Amino acid sequence: MIETREGYAPQKPETLAAYLSGIDTVRRILGGRPEQWSIAEVGDGNLNLVFIVKGPQGGVAVKQALPYVRLVGESWPLPLSRAHYEHTALTEQARLTGALVPKIHHYDETLALIVMELLEPHIIMRRGMIAATEYPRFAEDISTFLARTLYFTSDLALTADCKKALIGAFAGNTALCKITEDLIFTDPYRVAELNRWTSPQLDAYAARWREDGDLKVAVSRLKLKFLSSAEAMLHGDLHTGSVMLTKEDTRVIDPEFAFMGPMGFDVGAIVANVLINFFAQDGHEEQAGERDSYRDWVLSTLEQIMFRFRDKFVALWRESPTGDAYPASLFAGAEGEARLDIERQAYMDRLWADTVGFAAAKMIRRILGLAHNIDLEWIKDEDRRATCEARVLTLARDMMVNTARYPSISAVVDAARRVRQEMKHY
Missing domain, CATH: 3.30.200.20 (Phosphorylase Kinase; domain 1)
Structure with missing residues (x-):
């Protein structure tokens, strides 16, 4: 009603x-x-x-x-x-x-x-990337956005009372969270009325996903983290359709899915959508190989985003350790700071592992779920589109089920190149 x-x-x-x-x-x-x-x-x-x-x-x-x-x-x-x-x-x-x-x-x-x-002459980033436009400021700007929004709304920067107040401020956004919970973490792995995919080309993929026990356990673990880990204030829908930009200026828009959740969900959304665009380029080029240099830019940009995000987040933690987590009084002196710095790196490693899994879930939902990406949808030849989509699904499944194989963004980038080369057809 x-x-x-x-x-x-x-x-x-x-x-x-x-x-x-x-x-x-x-x-x-x-x-x-x-x-x-x-x-x-x-x-x-x-x-x-x-x-x-x-x-x-x-x-x-x-x-x-x-x-x-x-x-x-x-x-x-x-x-x-x-x-x-x-x-x-x-x-x-x-x-x-x-x-x-x-x-x-x-x-x-x-x-x-x-x-x-009114953002002019900005355009939606997804449309620009489909047209093979390079954005030299994007890696710097989006890594800053991620580092600052996630760090300063976490227990690393906030006192416990302020953090709980922030949780309360977003606790009522349940309907938007429910969309995410169903469309990303549940529906692509079961028979659901609103699911759709490139058919009949990907019918076998959809059927296998519904029978893949390892995949369903892995995505359910991610869903549990999404439901229960209020780590920081998330944008909640941070894809290349939620970015408007020029070559000189970047703006993030549309945070109506915002809530307090696991940091890796926002970071993973960026990783997922950049990877989807990488695989989609084959469907948009008129002659094979004509977008090779752009594919290289896409993956290089993805690496730069993750390198800079990690560096900026850790730098903020060193400069502004104002939260109730890891209290400074426990890590006084050079020895304490050295021990804390080891823990900072371990924290970022855990965040990266979450990022890999959430990125995989985001990739899969854009192929087998309700809401798709125009990166792929605008590929007119259905066989070419299906080939691009099958590559996305293949990498995403391995990222989700075998996350330990991807200890860094460079490992993900290498795998993306390998999957594209090895999979000649859906």
């Missing part, structure tokens, strides 16, 4: 201008009179309405939650409160990372609506 609240109504271009004209900040940004503004609904995601509004002086983006999953329709209700959690997450991310997220101009709790900075 669809539930709304008093005063809520989905906006349309013809109603939005009147609404925005009553907000002083927005009116000043746009300039002119409402009848001079252009408004277009441009949402191409799975959940929400998104409007681009432009006036004589400038523009804004407007995002409004719908009381159901847009991809599916009213048969799948969804609470409007997700806009509250997105606003809360964006506010915290802005405090921690500055201009790596869009600026918020206005938030309306009743309408579940956020007015924010």
Whole structure:
């Protein structure tokens, strides 16, 4: 049953201008009179309405939650409160990372609506990567975003009371977490009505995944960690479709899935989506090998993200050990610091192992689950697409079941190259 609240109504271009004209900040940004503004609904995601509004002086983006999953329709209700959690997450991310997220101009709790900075000439990163565009700042910016948002919302930086308050602030975002719990960790491994894949080419893969006991145990362990490990504030849906950028500027958007969870989930999401794009390049090139240099850039960028993330996270821990975990009083002096530094590296190794598993789960869900990536979906030749997807599935299964084989990002990159070379056909 669809539930709304008093005063809520989905906006349309013809109603939005009147609404925005009553907000002083927005009116000043746009300039002119409402009848001079252009408004277009441009949402191409799975959940929400998104409007681009432009006036004589400038523009804004407007995002409004719908009381159901847009991809599916009213048969799948969804609470409007997700806009509250997105606003809360964006506010915290802005405090921690500055201009790596869009600026918020206005938030309306009743309408579940956020007015924010219009990012131009930024484009969705996934679209840029499909077009083989290199982004020289991305590794630096996304590693900073990950390190700062994860470290400063963890027990390493927060006192226990502050950490528990943050857990409480996101505890109600259960409906969005439920989507993740089902669509990523459960449905691809069972018969589920909304599952889909490239058929008949991948029918055998889908059947094997449903019968693979080792894989189901491994993904269930990851699901348990997702359910129970409130390590830090997560974006919750950090893929290349949640990044808008130019070659000079990077912004992370759409944190409505935010909650307190295992750090490796966010890091793994980035790893997964970059790997998916690497494998998808074969489906987008007109002549074999013409994108070899871009494939090299993709994998080199992935390595740089992980190297820089690890270095930045450890550096923050050394500089700001303000949390109740690993209290400084236990590690005083040179000997104590040396012992703690060993533990820091062990902590990062454990985080990396989680990252490998969560990345694998993210890769599999984009092939066998409900919501797919345009990296692969836009490959018109179904046989070529299936070959790319089969490579993704093959690497992902091994990463999830045999995580110890991947002690570093370099091991993952080497395996990706090897799988691509060895698998000539689905």
